[in-house]
Amino acid sequence: MNPIIKILEKIIGTKNKREIERIRRKYLGKILSVEEELDKLHNKELRKLAFDYIKKVREDKVSPDDILPEYFALVREVSKRVLAKRHFDVQVIGGVVLYEGKVAEMKTGEGKTLVATLPLALTATEGRGCHLVTVNDYLARRDATWMGPIYKFLGLEVGVINQLEASYKVEWQFPELVEKAIEDNIRAWPQGNIINDPLEREKINMDAISAFQTTLIQVSRKEAYKCDITYGTNNEFAFDYLKDNMRYSLGDIVQRELYYAIVDEVDSILIDEARTPLIISGPAEEDPSLYYKVDKVAAILKKGEDFELEEKSRQVLLKESGIAKAEKFLGVPNLYDPVNIEILHHLIQALRAHHLFHKDVDYVVKDGKVIIVDEFTGRLMHGRRWSDGLHQAIEAKEKLKIEAETQTLASISFQNYFRMYKKLAGMTGTAATEAVEFKEIYNLDVVVIPTHKPMVRVDYDDVVFLTQEEKFEAVIKEIEEMWKQGRPVLVGTVSIEKNEKISQMLRAKGIPHQVLNAKNHEKEAYIIAQAGRFKAVTVATNMAGRGVDIILGGNPEMLARQEVGWDAPPEEFEKALKKYDEICKKEREKVIELGGLHIIGTERHESRRIDNQLRGRSGRQGDPGSSRFYLSLEDDLMRIFGSEKIAPMMRRLGMKKGEPIQHKWVTRAIENAQKRVEAYNFEIRKHLLEYDNVMNKHRETIYSIRRRILSKDNVREIVYEFIYDIIDSLFEKYFPKKGEPDYEGFRRDFEGIFGFIPEISSENLDEAKESLFDIAKSHYESKVSQIPSNIISEIEQFILLNTLDTMWRRHLYSMDQLRESVGMRGYGQLDPLIEYKKEGFFIFVDMIDKLRRNVVSKLFMFKVQEGREKDEEAEIERALSNIARRYKVASPQDGRVNNYGKVVTQVVTQTYAGIRSEATPKSVQVQPSFQISQPTRTQPSGASKIGRNDPCPCGSGKKFKKCCGKET
């Protein structure tokens, strides 16, 4: 295969070159000539031009495609004036690639943030909104504020969305200064100076920079989305989408259309993080004491004797003696009896918690909570919980308070979320290796943008040791060497634990260093920005400090900012800046002489791409630099995925302690191990996507119905559609084309739903269908005619949405179960995916059927009592929220979000069965009188437990278990 790939690469490589040439030829010349014209314009004229363009696009319907060269030139010019940054030619090319909806591979340090401004601003002129997706909250805020001046000058609004509902908008920090600067034509970049390189510090007009500063003000989430450009993280965007589809009124929906998105670090977000679906969950009922009990059992079971571990799939295999011990300890005769299934389940999770999930590697304990550490980025994933009782088992293990198990309320995969955008683009330093995946799954082409200056970093061969100890010793030795010389070193590790270990060893040697654990992005950004200084030693996990440029000699702006603070007057800042400029310049020369930043990798990651990301932090913008990976045969990668034979083989070949191995076979074995893992992960991702595609169909259907319901005018129509469909299916069921018509059955079923007995006889069935529909319709209309129309549509809407949400929730669960169970069918030589599609379809259809029935019967059955009316709006709301409170059902204003990722709406309980509100509002009261029982499995947390033999609270007089607590 390899020679073929090489030939293919040659061909594609030239394809890439051709692509770059095409863009260069088509656009660069024009953009330059426009820029030369714009350069002459006064600030005021420039701004007017910007506003004119917006008007042209929004009102005169000019397509942005047609004004690309002119507008890009405009953005470039504005950027010069407010930021003293001029887009390099390669950056402009990158901008075009992004605008065309592709993935632009741009090496670290090429200034991706600035590149994005071109396509974003251009698309923003349409006013349909565009999203910039980045890896963490800090970067979202930073990038928006950094580039804010450009956008603001152009007349575009910028919003930022962060965790926990924090949302911002970019505004001028000193509006009066801005006006003055525009009036007086003050510009950061001198006029007439068009060069394809950064401007020297002395030539920059600092007054302009200070004047055009932007800052963030807090706004609502909806307002942040209303802006022309919105910066945020992938999690926030996707969660908002899911939350929007749980809202109860159109006014609450925050996201506008999904028009254009640029994903920063696109390989990390669309590939690495694509593996886990995004889930919003709510609490489910459970007894936490079982977790503690089971935890004790898990502690006494011995590995090897009582159970085995399967590291790759993170599973536990119980052995006979283990089962016996557990049964004895828990006083359970047979752990595998279906009655004890819950205990068994918790025991397995407890064992996993003890032996397969490690503190400070997979999770941290913070403020009495267990917080998941994302394996790829090292970030803390607040609000995310492992499912199936695993999180609880870990909480029990760490002797913390156990939070209730959850049920899924909504879910989506990142793949399917981003595929919803009309136009998608991405940027990253490492994409070419995954070009196939990008194309296949997202239909994104990859274009490699040439660097502004040639890359001269030296990447040394890997050094492999037998044991981890030897490896770390060698690493420390190298760090020491570098440090003595004064050369800055950046050490990359795979976990917080390893970070600590290296830090310990360095401390023992007395080498001062910084440790970054991705725990605080903002703080760490400042630390890592200085990782290129003389004698700097930085130890960081994979993705700590990502997105921050490491400038050799240090970053003078950030140093100056750190000294004077954010609120300092511009003059102070400038003074500090001048000072640091000098210092950094000198250090930079020293460091360059020493050879630049040296990168030490301590372990290979599961993907070669991530290794390359680490390497790429050195050697930016033509700087010198080097990298070297230190590995050991005891590394996780080798242990789990490599061949166990290599270590003994090496030992047999007489390798001595402390001696590195540099054998072709070993390198190849390691590379193979990586490839194996990459293939494994790719398979998982592909599988996840194939299954999620089925769910996606379901989700699309349900969410589009939901949107229809939310726009009130359609609600009645939907109700009639449902009625018609029900009658239709009843006809199919009871009057089949072949077979005996079942009149009695039809009548009974019909009455059960509509509440009256239909006239049906053996005469013309087809007419009967139509006439029955009319009868049902008029029945309903006469019933609701006495209620004011706005109230009745509120009620209809409410019942529709609520029932829909409940059914969707249950459907999610069923599909999850189905997904697991189809795996087994492979044994029958059936393709699990096909089975999933087939049964999934039927489950879905079934659910829709039940939805129609439930909605219609509720609507036909409820009774309305007249009351004294006061202020209608308020009364409606009060009535509805009474229902909500009483039955822990989501009410219209209840959009509160307690916790990131946690439940938005309260868990929906069972029925509307015989509601008789205690606190009766002195107004219209809604009182359904028909009982529809639904399974009681999910009690809302906090609802009082009703005994099964107690009288049912709905007031029917029957026992609870026979009434509302009846299981269907």
Add this chain to the structure above:
Amino acid sequence: MQRPAGIISLPKIPELKKRLLFTLGMLTIYRIGIFIPIPGVDLQALREFFAMAEGTLLGLFNLFSGGAMENASVFALGVMPYITASIIMEVLSSVFPKLQELKKQGELGRQKINQYSRYLAVFLSFFQGSFWALSLEQTFSATGRLAEGGLTFRISAGLTITIGTMSLMWIGEQITKKGIGNGISLIIFTGIISRLPGTIGNIITLLRLGEVEPMNLVMGLILMIFIVAFIVYMEASYRKIPIQYATRVMGRKLVGGVPSYLPIKLNISGVIPPIFASAILMFPLTIATFVNNPVTQKIASFLNPLSPIYNVIYFVLIIFFAFFYTGIIFNPYDIAENLQKAGAFIPGIRPGQQTSEYLDKVITRLTLVGGIYLGFVCVLPTFFMGAMNLPFSFGGTSLLIAIGVAMDTIRQIEALLYMSSYEGLVGKEPIIRGRTAY
């Protein structure tokens, strides 16, 4: 309740239409390729030879090749070398630990094994091709030698046939990727089906000539329909073993959702047992061809496919190989282990040893029934040709394969249809769509 779009709507869905047309296109290329001969063969003589060999094992091979053999086409061996290679790899991988490990390593491991199968297939097709060329040299028909001999001929034949087989494999994979169903199976299927028109023509001629009793023919047809129905029924039969997951619990009960089960086919080993059985039986025959002495010749005469002894031995061997092959690919111990790994178990039965024993019991019983059914179907052709005096072979492996492939393809088409059936399910507004495929 809404039903999914029926097969009739297949042409209306653009995605499916594309795939269908592609598949048909590829298969057409295959059929056309049948008529490309390898250099150096006397085609006329060859055709005559095969006309005589209609009912023999050789005739069966010709059937498998879709008539390629009698045309001495580059596609003469069809995809058989690849199938043989895969089977060999399958058997080897349960014997050699190194291969076993590979299998357990998921996708990459399987791909590696696949790769080995392919290399093996190249090897096999070269040698089988040359060997066949050799036999062509030594066979005579009424008009004379089938082919001029010589080393060059053998090597060139071997090479061309290898190329032919490889191309077919490639076509098969393209169909799997861009068309409907499993390409390789479809090619075999096409090969088998392509005999049909010829056979029908044959029968009509014979009917006119009075060599065939119309009564027999009618009975034969009725019987055929029953047999097909019977096979479909058997092939679609599963024993569903209920499965419960220990990791999927919420609250006090295991609620909602779909009950899980592990389906085990009645006929787990597919058509492998008869292939093995006939291979074994061929062995003495092959020896008899080369070693000419009264003992071997007597044995050879016994092993005439039409003789009762042959059929009895054949039947027994099939059942034996059914057990043998099932044992290889369906290891109760491995399944029990996998269940454990997935956190699943059979309700009432402890995982590990107990589960493995239970599964073993179930599989044994199933295989017995399955083996008998298989044997019965494979002995049919003899019955047809011998007892009923009908001049064509119906039944046996070709029928099994054809039906199996058809059923599988229909399942795949169904899946595609389901995905497209969500339109207009609820409400009349178009569903908000993104950039997804279908």
